[in-house]
Amino acid sequence: MTINPQIFKSYDVRGVYPADFNEEIAKKIVKAYIKLYKPQKVVLGRDVRESGESLHQVSLASFLEAGVDVIDIGIVSTDMFYFAVGQLPVDGGITISASHNPREWNGMNFCKKGAEPISSETGLFDIRDLVIKNDVNVESENKGSVEKKDISEDFLRRVASFIDLTLNPLLPQNRKEFLDLLRSEKADLGVSWDGDGDRCFFADETATFIEGYFITALLATEVLKKHPGAKIIIDPRLVWATQEAIINAGGTPVICKPGMTIIADRMKKERAVFGGEMSSHFYFKENYNRDNGMIPLFLILEMLSKYNTTLSQLVAPYTSKYFISGELNFETE
Structure with a gap:
């Protein structure tokens, strides 16, 4: 064979x-x-x-x-x-x-x-x-x-243990039905996953898709409240918002080449508590340094409830200041 x-x-x-x-x-x-x-x-x-x-x-x-x-x-x-x-x-x-x-x-x-x-x-x-x-x-x-x-x-x-409970895709052409439903239902939040469930994507109450770059910055600030001064792994393709968010929250940004195993290994080496890629892979120390598609949802829901706000307001400090083109791919021979 x-x-x-x-x-x-x-x-x-x-x-x-x-x-x-x-x-x-x-x-x-x-x-x-x-x-x-x-x-x-x-x-x-x-x-x-x-x-x-x-x-x-x-x-x-x-x-x-x-x-x-x-x-x-x-x-x-x-x-x-x-x-x-x-x-x-x-x-x-x-x-x-x-x-x-x-x-x-x-x-x-x-x-x-x-x-x-x-x-x-x-x-x-x-x-x-x-x-x-x-x-x-x-x-x-x-x-x-x-x-x-x-x-x-x-x-x-x-997954639920990552938040305090009192009793909880990357291609634009694949988002239309998701965003249309969000508008028609007048929902406060939209969330979707990729085929194997390890990437989590968000849209705000205006049906605006929020890039993983900005979600990384947002999650990093929240994680650092529970782990003051910790290291956070970030994607080298986009760094301005994430670096600003992490430094302002008292953490240390560590730039790392993207890739699931690369980031998992680097998190272990650096003893980092969280990592994020612009592709919406989010990594957590408590999840064996591996990516998880459910923990980000629970953290975002916790933030919306705790701060009585909207997703657009949570990411506004970053989306209003930093531009993102989206991922650009090219074919070569």
């Missing part, structure tokens, strides 16, 4: 199903992961793609055949997967997802113990090399066991 090495990206595996990524390749990748990290117990999850069911089944079978015990968490968002790997007594995990890529794609995202990310620089390309060489023999006389577990309630409790 010929395997396209280009499916191994900087942070995960992604390819068109079944041409570039399929059940046989998934099986080899799981075995390479086992051979490299020698886990005794792992978490296995997937997103909602149609191809996910069969990929999930062969991945599960590959773990069990190699004597690895599996906690099967079923269909979950990526941040739920991170939570499970960080919270449960496991040595790592794999979730089957191609993030925001089109529906015909699928792939895999990997973690080590404690939800520590696996990137091209920390092991993913080692997995690739084992797969391409077909050096994936991990047979075991003992079979692993499987435990099905619904982590949704535990996950929601963890």
